[in-house]
Amino acid sequence: xxxxTREQAIFDHIQKDAFANYLGAKVEIIKPxxxxxxxxxKDYMTNFHGSTHGGIIFAISDMAFAAACxxxxxxxVALNVSICFLKPSYPGDHLIAEAExxxxxxRTSLYNIKIYNKDSGxxxxxxxxxxxxxxxxxxxxx
Amino acid sequence: xxxxTREQAIFDHIQKDAFANYLGAKVEIIKPxxxxxxxxxKDYMTNFHGSTHGGIIFAISDMAFAAACxxxxxxxVALNVSICFLKPSYPGDHLIAEAExxxxxxRTSLYNIKIYNKDSGxxxxxxxxxxxxxxxxxxxxx
Amino acid sequence: xxxxTREQAIFDHIQKDAFANYLGAKVEIIKPxxxxxxxxxKDYMTNFHGSTHGGIIFAISDMAFAAACxxxxxxxVALNVSICFLKPSYPGDHLIAEAExxxxxxRTSLYNIKIYNKDSGxxxxxxxxxxxxxxxxxxxxx
Amino acid sequence: xxxxTREQAIFDHIQKDAFANYLGAKVEIIKPxxxxxxxxxKDYMTNFHGSTHGGIIFAISDMAFAAACxxxxxxxVALNVSICFLKPSYPGDHLIAEAExxxxxxRTSLYNIKIYNKDSGxxxxxxxxxxxxxxxxxxxxx
Numbered sequence: 001x002x003x004x005t006r007e008q009a010i011f012d013h014i015q016k017d018a019f020a021n022y023l024g025a026k027v028e029i030i031k032p033x034x035x036x037x038x039x040x041x042k043d044y045m046t047n048f049h050g051s052t053h054g055g056i057i058f059a060i061s062d063m064a065f066a067a068a069c070x071x072x073x074x075x076x077v078a079l080n081v082s083i084c085f086l087k088p089s090y091p092g093d094h095l096i097a098e099a100e101x102x103x104x105x106x107r108t109s110l111y112n113i114k115i116y117n118k119d120s121g122x123x124x125x126x127x128x129x130x131x132x133x134x135x136x137x138x139x140x141x142x
Numbered sequence: 143x144x145x146x147t148r149e150q151a152i153f154d155h156i157q158k159d160a161f162a163n164y165l166g167a168k169v170e171i172i173k174p175x176x177x178x179x180x181x182x183x184k185d186y187m188t189n190f191h192g193s194t195h196g197g198i199i200f201a202i203s204d205m206a207f208a209a210a211c212x213x214x215x216x217x218x219v220a221l222n223v224s225i226c227f228l229k230p231s232y233p234g235d236h237l238i239a240e241a242e243x244x245x246x247x248x249r250t251s252l253y254n255i256k257i258y259n260k261d262s263g264x265x266x267x268x269x270x271x272x273x274x275x276x277x278x279x280x281x282x283x284x
Numbered sequence: 285x286x287x288x289t290r291e292q293a294i295f296d297h298i299q300k301d302a303f304a305n306y307l308g309a310k311v312e313i314i315k316p317x318x319x320x321x322x323x324x325x326k327d328y329m330t331n332f333h334g335s336t337h338g339g340i341i342f343a344i345s346d347m348a349f350a351a352a353c354x355x356x357x358x359x360x361v362a363l364n365v366s367i368c369f370l371k372p373s374y375p376g377d378h379l380i381a382e383a384e385x386x387x388x389x390x391r392t393s394l395y396n397i398k399i400y401n402k403d404s405g406x407x408x409x410x411x412x413x414x415x416x417x418x419x420x421x422x423x424x425x426x
Numbered sequence: 427x428x429x430x431t432r433e434q435a436i437f438d439h440i441q442k443d444a445f446a447n448y449l450g451a452k453v454e455i456i457k458p459x460x461x462x463x464x465x466x467x468k469d470y471m472t473n474f475h476g477s478t479h480g481g482i483i484f485a486i487s488d489m490a491f492a493a494a495c496x497x498x499x500x501x502x503v504a505l506n507v508s509i510c511f512l513k514p515s516y517p518g519d520h521l522i523a524e525a526e527x528x529x530x531x532x533r534t535s536l537y538n539i540k541i542y543n544k545d546s547g548x549x550x551x552x553x554x555x556x557x558x559x560x561x562x563x564x565x566x567x568x
Contacts (some may be wrong), residue, residue, distance in 0.1 A: 019195040022186040044164040053161040054204040054220050059197025080364050082224040082508030084556050086529050103512050103549050123529050128554040130510050222506050224366030226414050228387050245370050245407050265387050270412040272368050303479040306470040328448040337445040338488040343481025366508040
């Protein structure tokens with residue numbers, strides 16, 4: 001299997017995120033360890049204050065995290081996430097979550113995730129995520 | 143307005159969580175500062191590993207947090223959340239998120255949230271959440 | 285080696301925390317997974333606001349965490365810690381950090397740590413700590 | 427008081443960190459919102475595994491955080507910190523903690539802190555810190 005094909009197989013696997021598909025979130029891998037998720041907020045994605053639900057903001061951040069930490073074809077699962085909420089957002093807003101790998105060790109890896117408003121550029125939330133890397137590949141290494 | 147009525151008005155407000163209603167999550171306030179959320183996992187609530195999506199686990203934890211920190215009728219919003227993921231769960235599992243207030247100060251309050259499998263009793267995830275308390279009531283104090 | 289002796293060997297190992305000894309912190313294991321650290325704040329343990337330094341509060345919390353997660357004789361190291369600061373404390377205050385194991389899995393374990401003022405009983409800080417458990421014992425299992 | 431003088435007054439205040447001075451940590455402000463702390467690890471700064479104590483790593487990260495969030499002359503205090511530990515370090519190692527402001531709002535501000543080994547360049551730990559900004563200046567605005 002060529003490098004191009006392995007990349008495609010990893011990408012195809014990541015598109016099987018049922019909840020991302022259900023919400024209509026678009027998940028991209030920019031390069032290994034780096035991903036981006038995009039979602040337009042709908043009315044049902046709000047809390048009782050009328051702003052975007054924390055569960056939605058976390059969900060797109062988590063999708064970016066999962067794509068980034070699994071982008072090497074090795075199974076990785078979330079250990080812990082710390083998220084800070086900075087500004088409210090609302091239905092109609094177009095949110096982006098972007099993940100970058102800051103460290104990748106034998107057993108764990110670490111990601112910095114920014115969630116921002118695509119139109120205004122404002123930072124909405126910021127997350128620091130740590131993954132556990134299993135000794136197992138979902139797409140075999142060549 | 144009597145104590146009973148104020149409690150009811152707070153409860154009614156918390157039921158307006160659009161995303162909780164959309165997912166079918168049931169939100170209860172047990173007593174001020176203490177709440178419980180219940181959700182049965184459906185197929186669409188999964189990630190590409192086939193287990194419950196981190197966004198769903200976080201969402202019910204966040205609903206419990208929001209109910210607990212707003213249960214005094216004063217507007218509170220999330221500052222930050224740290225969540226540790228301990229065990230996978232799957233479609234058909236009945237998950238419970240239970241929040242308890244550990245501290246309530248003038249400006250911030252702190253919650254301990256356990257997310258567990260109702261049937262097996264196993265802890266699925268654990269969260270520590272801090273809220274900012276605005277100087278504003280959504281249900282006026284008597 | 286009897287159960288009593290193994291417990292003692294674990295306790296003796298944990299007393300080798302050079303920084304705890306340097307600061308004068310007293311570390312106890314109450315039972316496996318449960319520990320307590322005690323420290324009286326001195327003038328040099330303050331920040332530029334004149335209150336107890338975050339590094340000191342974290343240090344005693346970390347000592348309680350390390351004692352608790354290593355109390356089974358198996359090598360455990362910190363993966364991540366989330367700490368919330370709730371109230372200032374000052375020189376002369378007697379602080380206690382108490383750790384309790386909430387989960388212990390094959391690879392990771394989780395602790396809840398409360399840091400409080402011994403005299404007033406007030407909660408000063410609260411921490412949620414996750415450890416990685418190596419497949420190695422510093423005191424062999426019988 | 428001129429701009430230069432106000433900067434100097436802020437810097438002088440930050441140098442009053444008693445615990446930083448006690449440990450021999452050097453605290454710099456690179457520019458408003460951006461700071462650096464430097465410390466060479468000594469034998470007494472270790473845990474019972476023989477590596478640098480978590481309390482020391484956190485302490486230099488916290489000193490960088492405090493310098494960065496107070497660098498505007500407005501009183502800021504720690505709300506919460508999430509730190510991930512990535513690699514052990516040892517006596518003799520020269521550690522650097524560098525803080526950068528990612529967000530500064532009316533009431534809270536957020537920092538990204540990297541703790542690395544100065545000689546090898548390796549990332550030792552990574553922290554995400556949130557501060558509460560009081561409505562009070564320790565060095566008055568002009």
